[in-house]
Amino acid sequence: MDRSQKEATIAALNLELQSAALVVVTKQSGMTVAEVTDLRRKMRAAGASYKVTKNRLAVIALKGTQFEKTEGLFKGPTALAWSKDPVSAAKVAVDYAKTNDKFKIVGGSIGNVTLDAAGVDALSKLPSLNELRASLLGMIQTPATRIAGVLQAPGGQVARVLAAYAKKDEAA
Known part of the structure; x- marks a missing residue:
């Protein structure tokens, strides 16, 4: 990926995160392409998005958003799930983590509040919008x-x- 592609990726991710209400940071090491595709399909059906990015690019994309405080969660192979609804991405991520041992929730953020994995789990139990x-x-x-x-x-x-x-x- 050259510099212009990285800049375009950062700009697109930043634009999507500007309108998001919730971000969930996950670890998905060892997942197959079919499993990631299944997770993306479930996220899309719930009105959420899921993207695997390089940690450095994700941290740069988070700058200027309300989720800047989550940069400490990006260690190892991580991915981002986000949604405009403050609950839907958390619901799908927690449900998927129950069925797949390779998928773990690291934490997240709702507005300016940073959540740990237990906080995301508690958020997933709330009713959606x-x-x-x-x-x-x-x-x-x-x-x-x-x-x-x-x-x-x-x-x-x-x-x-x-x-x-x-x-x-x-x-x-």
């Missing part, structure tokens, strides 16, 4: 459904009473 939206929408819709049920109940009771009287008259 979409899950929070769905539960909020469910809570908003529940009172309206209850009100509609209460309003319909008297009409249904009147209809059942009238039907009972009609059956009583037919029997007599």
Whole structure:
């Protein structure tokens, strides 16, 4: 990789990290191409990204972002996972680490807060932004459904009473 390619890689990574809410630093030594491709596919499906880069280039790309404090995590063969959602990259990384022994979480950062592996694990247990939206929408819709049920109940009771009287008259 020549100097211009390195500069382009750094600029592209820096641009993506500017808009990210979460960065997870991982170790993936010994993983096959198929395993890395599978991990990338899972990350993409969750709205996250995963990239294996040289540590020096990653540290340079982190300069000027809110994740500068993570530069101490880059030792050995590392890779970056990031997402705009503050939870999705952590969820995918933790789930993948449970199934693959070659994949380890080193740490990460959410905003200006640096996390260790346990912090990333705790973050992965939180509901994602979409899950929070769905539960909020469910809570908003529940009172309206209850009100509609209460309003319909008297009409249904009147209809059942009238039907009972009609059956009583037919029997007599």
